[in-house]
Amino acid sequence: MDEKRFEVVYKQTVSFSTEVRILRDKVTGVHYLINWTGQGGGITPLLNAEGKPVVSFD
Numbered sequence: 001m002d003e004k005r006f007e008v009v010y011k012q013t014v015s016f017s018t019e020v021r022i023l024r025d026k027v028t029g030v031h032y033l034i035n036w037t038g039q040g041g042g043i044t045p046l047l048n049a050e051g052k053p054v055v056s057f058d
Contacts, residue, residue: 004026006032024056031055
């Protein structure tokens with residue numbers, strides 16, 4: 001498979017070693033919030049105001 005499943009839709013550098021990104025899964029349309037600082041990080045589905053996952057197929 002040559003096409004990448006995830007695309008970066010937003011990227012913000014918070015400080016020298018901290019970055020936040022929002023990825024979109026092209027298959028499901030679900031957006032994920034990724035945060036990492038130095039050697040550690042985390043990932044979680046991005047939720048809207050109603051607590052449901054943000055989904056888009058742009």
